[in-house]
Amino acid sequence: MEPGIETGAVATTIDDRHGGDDRHGGDVSDEAFRAGVRDFIAERAPRFRMPEGVRVPAGTDEEQAIRAWLRGLYEAGYLGAGWPAEWGGNPHHRPTRDLILMEELFRARAYRPLDQVMLASHAILTFGSDAQKRAYLPRIRSGEHVWCQLFSEPGAGSDLASLRTRAEPDGAGYVVTGQKVWCTDGQWADQGMLLARTDPTVDRHAGLTAFVVPMGSPGITVRPIREMTGHAEFCEVFLDELRLDPEAVLGEVGGGWKVISSGLASERAFVGANAVQLEMMYDDLVALARHARLADGSPLLGREDVQVTLAGVLARVEAARLVVADTVRRVMRDEEHPSDGAVAKLVYTELNVELCERALELLAAASWVDDEGREVERRWYEAFLWSRALTISGGASEILRGIVGRQLLGLPRA
Ligand SMILES: Cc1cc2nc3c(=O)[nH]c(=O)nc-3n(C[C@H](O)[C@H](O)[C@H](O)COP(=O)(O)OP(=O)(O)OC[C@H]3O[C@@H](n4cnc5c(N)ncnc54)[C@H](O)[C@@H]3O)c2cc1C
Structure with missing residues (x-):
């Protein structure tokens, strides 16, 4: 442990973005909260673009901008709101607000809080000594410590x-x-x-x-x-x-084992935001089909087989959205089934891979992509290369299927 660090508990900085000091509580509607988050992201999120899957800053400027952004999210009470009040949390916090925050970060393609930092916070709050809490929690809130x-x-x-x-x-x-x-x-x-x-x-x-x-x-x-x-x-x-x-x-x-298992289970509420990402990917798939051209200059979107593919994908995205929404509803009520996290992750990550594969098939079928489609084309190449990692991190798909088989379906261990 670092010696001599003694900064004490911090208080949440409150601004009046939401028209009061109880933005996470009952006084502010979810809509008003969401609007406040959007404004905050538009004003404060780092401007540089990071490729899909990239979280590591490319240099000192990016690193400082990310640390300042994380600090800003804590200071504004968007992150760390669920912590105990003595460590800067908001006693009126509701987990649905975490979900709204993550959804809006996804929508804006803004830099998202680092999972590792959130898991470390959870572990320190749950298992840390008072000295560890005093040493580390304020430094997480200030963006000084990345974990x-x-x-x-x-x-x-x-x-x-x-x-x-x-x-x-x-x-x-x-x-x-x-x-x-x-x-x-x-x-x-x-x-x-x-x-x-x-x-x-x-x-x-x-x-x-x-x-x-x-x-x-x-x-x-x-x-x-x-x-x-x-x-x-x-x-x-x-x-x-x-x-x-x-x-x-x-x-x-x-x-x-208890420390790391508890941390890994702590971010379940954020799973719901993945549904937003799948919807955004579907929109990107349609955009790609519109801007990817056949040799005669017509868009791929005009082809019947492409329309059938898109319709099939949309049905699966909608099904995934419902599964995830159901999971989130149970998590918010503390009624979740032990295998809920595994189901939601499987659905999200495997559909993510499938969407990337459909996108690459469209690109393979196209003769060229028009200028307006360049950005979406680039996003698909990046997403494709990154998508397999999602099926491994935080529990590989095969492991998750085993969990679902045993815990949800009651199958015997192989
Ligand atoms: C994006 C990403 C971020 C990560 N970040 C971190 C990090 O910050 N810190 C960290 O410590 N680790 C991290 N990891 C590592 C991650 O936890 C491991 O990759 C993961 O636990 C799988 O372990 P492995 O790579 O050793 O694969 P293995 O466990 O060797 O698995 C290889 C393959 O065999 C399958 N398999 C293994 N056991 C079984 C079984 N019993 N039944 C059926 N199939 C099985 C797996 O599903 C997989 O397909 C990260 C991984 C990724 C992809």
Whole structure:
């Protein structure tokens, strides 16, 4: 843990964008809240465009702009509103407001809050000591601290509990040795949430502990991985005799599995915003069919087979929207089924892949794309290259199907 950090709890900065100081509470209608979010995004969101799937800033200017944007979202009370009031949350907050925020961020194609930071906040609020809360929560709100997750390893992904990175007690604290991989944002994160094995002699889940790791510590080497998109969103992280204080433990020693499982389940309300993205992708597919031309200059949209394809896709998008809306309704009422998250993610990510494939088929059938269609064409190439990652991160499709089979359909474990 970083020494000497003592900034205390922060209060939410309230402005009167929504005509009062209770914008997340009962006094402001959802419509007024949504309008306020739209205005805020139009005024304050970073102006630069990032390719689909890219979250890592290209340089210092972009990084500063992203940190300032995240700070602005917290200061305005849009992010962190669900936190306890003593840490800057709004006691009148309703989860539907999180959903509206995410929908509008998607619609505006604005930079979205980093999952890793939101998961870290949740873990610190739930499991952190008072000292950890004082040290880290204000710095998340100020955009000073970006977090990453050090969970996966070359030999441990879906079966994360088989991880081999060791954190061995040495009297003064822990000495950590191992290798992590696929660490999103590792190259610019300030803090990492690490999962490591502290006790190899007990049940493999019970032997794991979560730690807070300052990413600049001696013993950490971060190596970005270049992907087929041409960008580097992930990193390998080598931990070579990294020394951690006992205060770096997040939660209980041996309680790491609980810490990371709770964090991963905390963002379910945001799943609903994915339906908006699918609708936007459908619109993009129609736009592509309009601007992609046959050799005689006519748009692909005029072809009957293309219209049939679009109609089929629209039906699936609508079905996905209903599934997701149903999930969101249950989540908001705290009535969700354990497999709801798996169903919603499967529906969203697999349809995302399918939409990308249909787009590339349209491009293959076209002779050229007119000038007005250039931007949408570029978006499709980027989305296609990124779409497979969605079916792996946060639970690969095969794993999710297993969960649905067992928990929803009651099938026996294979
Ligand atoms: C966009 C993205 C961001 C990520 N960010 C992070 C991050 O920030 N930090 C981090 O620690 N990790 C991160 N990851 C890693 C991610 O958690 C792993 O990729 C994921 O858990 C899968 O693990 P794996 O890659 O080792 O694949 P494996 O687990 O080896 O799986 C390979 C294939 O086998 C299938 N498979 C595995 N087990 C079974 C089974 N029991 N039954 C049926 N099929 C099975 C899988 O579904 C998959 O298709 C990220 C991954 C992606 C794609």
